[in-house]
Amino acid sequence: MNLALWIAAGLLAAVALSGGATKMFTPVAKLAAAPGGGWTGDVGAGFVRTLGGLEFLAALGLILPAVLGIAPALVPVTAVCWVLLMVGAMITHGRRGEFAFMVLNVIYLAVAAFIAWGRFFLEPFTG
Template sequence: MNLTLHLALWIIAGLLAAVLLVSTAKMFVPREKIASLGHGAEWVLDFSPGALRAIGALEFLAAVGLILPAVLDIAPVLVPVTATCVALLFVGAATMRLRRGEQVTVVPDLVYLVMATFVAWGRFGPESFTG
């Protein structure tokens, strides 16, 4: 076991989970209030409240799936599967931002995409919980 890689994967998974949990605010805060936060938040107006709740619910499940299966040692293979799904979520987010012409605000989504891909790679490969 490479302790440095193992620790880095835990830290990055934890950071991603925190980002996803914060992002679930769209389930509870009116989209008009979110959009008033600035240019990078106006995208919420392109989605219905129901779609925003669905996205928020998926983000909550992703946050849980990045951490709990490994901590509880119940189906830990779900961690890299979840990380793969999170990477796909951020591919969609980056695509949406680029279509809206928000090149500057796409950078955090790309960083999160790289982080999720790193967790998926690490947990499917060299630091697998099941191997």
């Protein structure tokens, strides 16, 4: 189970890092023109950059606390925060009728919920 949780955290961290970097460094006009990115044209650039920063921090929070052994309890807390972020993403895509992206958000939410459940209850970090 520990290995499965590490793999899930690594995959979700890669998703968060990729999405965060894209939102932080890609011009909003280019994001708005991309499939599933139309919502970025409806909000301010600062909001998009903030979400990107939060995703980047989530990538760090899913891995670094456990690897460094500094406050490893932050890993499942970060996973819960990711679940909340995905709920917001699903609402946003649902309002826009982008149901394929909602399915992707549900998958990311499920992975994060697995990490949170696993690290809170099944294989918590000790020490």
